[in-house]
Amino acid sequence: MPEKTFIVSHWMEGTGPYAEVAVSSRVRLARNIRDIPFPYLASNTQTNKVREMICSGAAEQENKFDDLHFLKMEEAENIDRHVLVEKHLISPLLAKESHNSGVFLRKDEAVSIMVNEEDHLRIQSIFPGLQLEKAWEEVDSFDNLFENKLDYAFHERYGYLTACPTNVGTGLRASVMLHVPALIKTKQFNRILGALSQVGVAVRGLYGEGTDIIGNMVQISNQITLGQSEKEIIRNLFSVTRQVIEQENAARQSLLNENREVIADQSWRALGVLKYAHLLSSQEAIQLLSDIRLGFELGLVPRIERRLLNQMLVLIRPACLQMLAGKDLDARERDQERARQIRESLKGLAS
Amino acid sequence: MPEKTFIVSHWMEGTGPYAEVAVSSRVRLARNIRDIPFPYLASNTQTNKVREMICSGAAEQENKFDDLHFLKMEEAENIDRHVLVEKHLISPLLAKESHNSGVFLRKDEAVSIMVNEEDHLRIQSIFPGLQLEKAWEEVDSFDNLFENKLDYAFHERYGYLTACPTNVGTGLRASVMLHVPALIKTKQFNRILGALSQVGVAVRGLYGEGTDIIGNMVQISNQITLGQSEKEIIRNLFSVTRQVIEQENAARQSLLNENREVIADQSWRALGVLKYAHLLSSQEAIQLLSDIRLGFELGLVPRIERRLLNQMLVLIRPACLQMLAGKDLDARERDQERARQIRESLKGLAS
Numbered sequence: 001m002p003e004k005t006f007i008v009s010h011w012m013e014g015t016g017p018y019a020e021v022a023v024s025s026r027v028r029l030a031r032n033i034r035d036i037p038f039p040y041l042a043s044n045t046q047t048n049k050v051r052e053m054i055c056s057g058a059a060e061q062e063n064k065f066d067d068l069h070f071l072k073m074e075e076a077e078n079i080d081r082h083v084l085v086e087k088h089l090i091s092p093l094l095a096k097e098s099h100n101s102g103v104f105l106r107k108d109e110a111v112s113i114m115v116n117e118e119d120h121l122r123i124q125s126i127f128p129g130l131q132l133e134k135a136w137e138e139v140d141s142f143d144n145l146f147e148n149k150l151d152y153a154f155h156e157r158y159g160y161l162t163a164c165p166t167n168v169g170t171g172l173r174a175s176v177m178l179h180v181p182a183l184i185k186t187k188q189f190n191r192i193l194g195a196l197s198q199v200g201v202a203v204r205g206l207y208g209e210g211t212d213i214i215g216n217m218v219q220i221s222n223q224i225t226l227g228q229s230e231k232e233i234i235r236n237l238f239s240v241t242r243q244v245i246e247q248e249n250a251a252r253q254s255l256l257n258e259n260r261e262v263i264a265d266q267s268w269r270a271l272g273v274l275k276y277a278h279l280l281s282s283q284e285a286i287q288l289l290s291d292i293r294l295g296f297e298l299g300l301v302p303r304i305e306r307r308l309l310n311q312m313l314v315l316i317r318p319a320c321l322q323m324l325a326g327k328d329l330d331a332r333e334r335d336q337e338r339a340r341q342i343r344e345s346l347k348g349l350a351s
Numbered sequence: 352m353p354e355k356t357f358i359v360s361h362w363m364e365g366t367g368p369y370a371e372v373a374v375s376s377r378v379r380l381a382r383n384i385r386d387i388p389f390p391y392l393a394s395n396t397q398t399n400k401v402r403e404m405i406c407s408g409a410a411e412q413e414n415k416f417d418d419l420h421f422l423k424m425e426e427a428e429n430i431d432r433h434v435l436v437e438k439h440l441i442s443p444l445l446a447k448e449s450h451n452s453g454v455f456l457r458k459d460e461a462v463s464i465m466v467n468e469e470d471h472l473r474i475q476s477i478f479p480g481l482q483l484e485k486a487w488e489e490v491d492s493f494d495n496l497f498e499n500k501l502d503y504a505f506h507e508r509y510g511y512l513t514a515c516p517t518n519v520g521t522g523l524r525a526s527v528m529l530h531v532p533a534l535i536k537t538k539q540f541n542r543i544l545g546a547l548s549q550v551g552v553a554v555r556g557l558y559g560e561g562t563d564i565i566g567n568m569v570q571i572s573n574q575i576t577l578g579q580s581e582k583e584i585i586r587n588l589f590s591v592t593r594q595v596i597e598q599e600n601a602a603r604q605s606l607l608n609e610n611r612e613v614i615a616d617q618s619w620r621a622l623g624v625l626k627y628a629h630l631l632s633s634q635e636a637i638q639l640l641s642d643i644r645l646g647f648e649l650g651l652v653p654r655i656e657r658r659l660l661n662q663m664l665v666l667i668r669p670a671c672l673q674m675l676a677g678k679d680l681d682a683r684e685r686d687q688e689r690a691r692q693i694r695e696s697l698k699g700l701a702s
Contacts, residue, residue: 261687265630272620272627279616336612 003326014306016129082319169226267295354677365657367480408500433670520577618646
């Protein structure tokens with residue numbers, strides 16, 4: 001396995017509005033081609049045909065697809081597939097099984113279009129900060145191109161048809177990754193969790209559905225895809241997210257007023273441990289990165305690029321570590337490599 | 352309160368035989384003047400007379416006392432008395448109450464002679480490493496000088512008489528401060544504790560009688576003062592100590608063989624936390640210093656002078672911190688000052 005370098009995805013830049021809390025914003029659309037079964041029910045011939053239709057549709061849109069390349073999943077190395085999952089560019093499902101599956105990846109990694117995942121087409125865009133509108137526009141523009149070339153499965157009453165009924169309608173899922181250490185530290189997050197579910201917003205952990213909240217990172221997303229327009233969904237989630245961000249910022253201010261020294265100490269220690277540890281579990285590293293992030297956002301520790309923090313959050317994951325090391329690693333070796341990569345990343349950082 | 356600098360005592364040098372485990376060796380003799388009550392029972396006039404007799408005895412021995420100065424306890428500032436306690440140069444009792452008490456301190460702080468503590472005279476010497484013999488010789492030479500000038504309370508059958516019956520006989524207490532992290536980590540220390548008490552050796556914590564074992568530091572000392580000659584007491588304690596040191600070194604080797612990476616990681620992390628923390632409790636600091644010390648002795652972390660480690664063990668204590676800061680500090684301020692002093696001490700240390 002050759003050593004490879006880590007490519008920074010656009011969403012990791014740490015830019016965009018509200019980047020002090022909002023790490024990234026993601027929008028994806030699920031689409032299927034009329035009269036062909038969903039990938040799970042389709043024959044090999046049918047999924048192959050789907051892939052060909054989509055690829056030739058894309059080929060006819062040269063300009064728009066100039067910056068994208070298509071990767072057939074069955075031709076991709078196992079490690080590369082899992083690195084894409086860890087960068088949130090493809091789903092774990094796509095990495096695991098290929099039914100003539102594939103993905104278009106844009107160079108900046110802000111756009112990825114999965115073929116033959118759960119649906120024939122899943123168009124996804126991720127932007128740094130709170131930029132749902134922008135991510136939506138990207139996704140929408142690709143959707144329009146495909147819609148010109150393909151006959152989408154669409155029902156007058158239900159809207160776009162999808163493999164899973166929870167996606168029927170707009171086929172749209174929008175989500176925002178938020179860093180909410182102050183809401184969690186001040187025990188306000190549970191209250192907010194209840195409020196979010198009442199307005200149709202789901203909360204998930206760092207790694208998506210079914211994962212725990214670690215490192216004070218939460219993904220919030222729309223639960224409803226039916227009965228609202230795409231713009232309404234985006235606008236609603238944006239407005240809910242802004243409120244959560246405001247509450248997080250207020251909670252940070254009260255932490256700062258009441259507990260400045262303890263919060264600063266926690267951030268400095270996190271920096272010390274990450275700069276010096278030789279064995280680091282993923283969970284501990286994520287928690288320490290959160291402590292540093294909070295300290296940096298509150299001006300308590302020296303400038304650490306958000307980009308570096310986001311990058312570290314990804315490169316400490318198993319596939320990235322193995323890609324960087326250029327070999328398979330067992331659990332202990334990963335803890336060593338994780339510590340090594342973090343020490344390298346933080347080298348030269350002012351103390 | 353003026354800021355003062357910290358004077359390094361000879362025992363902190365980190366030199367001497369077996370310094371990888373033995374931090375320091377201490378010997379003290381208790382002596383009283385015949386026909387004058389012990390300080391606690393004596394009148395003000397009597398303790399005053401004792402002090403004068405001892406001081407004039409010393410004055411007649413100019414050469415030997417050239418490097419010593421005498422400090423009357425009632426004239427010493429509170430902070431300075433407590434700094435002497437923290438450096439193990441005088442007892443907490445002497446710092447607390449003065450019955451016309453005082454102390455002779457040698458410039459290198461390897462010899463301190465307390466006047467009107469529990470006994471009229473307590474001659475003490477501390478050397479770095481395992482150097483009981485050397486400490487004994489120092490103490491003995493001062494004892495001989497005083498014996499020429501003063502009429503000691505001595506009983507043909509019981510030997511030297513002392514305020515506390517546990518000191519009667521030789522009046523000698525010898526002790527060694529040992530760093531035994533491997534025996535404690537491998538849970539062998541409890542077994543050794545039992546064996547030590549059977550051979551008449553007492554075990555105490557870092558700060559002496561009644562204190563817990565913290566930072567893997569233990570003081571072992573002779574329990575018996577009667578029925579053995581001074582040389583026998585010293586020789587016995589030396590030989591027991593050497594065995595403990597051998598066992599500690601064996602335990603370190605097995606840790607190294609079985610758990611090298613974990614021990615190294617622990618030492619590196621300790622270094623990271625001490626270099627970066629902004630709030631440090633005394634207990635945590637002592638534990639982290641122990642982790643670094645073990646890592647350094649096993650060659651797992653870069654060279655850190657033992658002298659620096661010993662010095663930090665003392666300067667993180669409350670009176671030293673307040674002396675260094677030049678002002679009274681509450682608990683939170685001490686935690687800050689402790690972290691600051693340690694960061695300063697470790698500045699520039701290779702990472």
